[in-house]
Amino acid sequence: MSGRLTGIGLVSPLLLVLLLLFVAPVLMMAPLSFQEYIPGMGMSDTWTLENYTQLFTDSYYREIVFRTLVLGFGVTTLCLLMGYPLAYYMAFAKPRMKLALTLLVIFPMLLNLVVRSFGWIALLADHGLINNLLMDWGIIASPIRMMFNLGGLLIGMSHIYLPFMVLMLVPAIQAVPQDVRDAASTLSAGRVRTFFSVTLPMTAPGILAGSIIVFVLSISALVTPRMLGGATYKVMATLIYDxxxxxxxxxxGAALAFMLTLIALAVIGLSSRLFGRWGGVA
Incomplete structure (x- = not known):
């Protein structure tokens, strides 16, 4: 009992800060999401559920929600496919090579997000570096549209959030005991079978942590979707801003913000259960 009280006492300052600075402002915004908005006049005293029901009944809002989910899952999948091989190599690389790769992975995070997004604009624009090179080489006759659509956002945001995935995967891969892999080899399992039967399931916690971080950051991102998606290709974060x-x-806007939060929590809970069952079966 005394141990529990000590634990509660240790975490209570952090819990108090979270409640006062994060939970309380969000709860204070909850009544706002049920108020009626009259164009040209502002908010009225009438309570309504229309701000939430329109997210399911209005095709415009349904498309925005669907587009946000596709973006989140797409960025997470790309980061996982690109990040796992890199993290696997880093986990078993020599110290000097590992240090160099770690610095290369972390370095983009030291740059301002706006600067990185502008860099992708210079590359992906209709008359950007990529299109100009392809036209100069005679590969294409007219510029390929790589901005203000899903493709441009997937490219730019995968680059921005790839370090988070890699940094979560490296410790998880390093935590897999070498003797377990050796035991699989002793039982005549090849490298491929050892990877899919031993290494991959045992790194499920790292995959889950990296995927959750990347997904939540992707669906709540504002700056990059605003710059690479423009005013025409909106997601939930940019719509909330507008x-x-x-x-x-x-x-x-408040109803959209709460719906975005609920989507993130639902995906986190569902993925935790799925990964937990996968790891348990493995």
Missing amino acids: EFLLTLNWPS
Whole structure:
């Protein structure tokens, strides 16, 4: 009992800070999401569920939600496919090579997010570096549209959030005991079978942690979707920004913010169960 009280006492300052600075402001915004907004007049005292029901009944909002989920899962999948081989190589690389690769992975995170997004604009624009090179080499006759669509966002955001995936995977891969892999080899399992039967299932916690971080960051990102997606290709984060600061429809913006939070929590809970069953079966 005394141990539990000591533990509660140790974490209580952090819990108090989280409650006051994060949970309380969000809960204070909850009544706002149920208020009615009248264009040209502002918010009324009438309570309504329309701000939430429109997310399911209005095709425009359904498309925004679907587009956000596709973006989140797409970026997470690309980061996992690119990050796992890199993390696997880093986990078993020599100290000098590992240090160099770690610095290369971390270095982009030291740059401002706006600068990195502008870099991708210079590369992906209709008359950017990539299109100009392809046209100069005679590969294409006209520029390929690589901005203001899903493809441009997937490319730019996968580059931005790839370090988070790699940094989660490296410790998980290093934690796999070498004797377990040796035992698989002793039982006549080849490298490929050892990887899929032993290494991959045992790194499920790292895959889960990296995937959750990348997914949540992707669906809540504002700067990069705003710059690479423009005003035409909106996701939930950019729509929330527009509702609050451009149209001044605060109730709709608050409802969108709560829905985005619920989507993130639902995906986190579902993925935790799926990965837990996968790891248990493995």
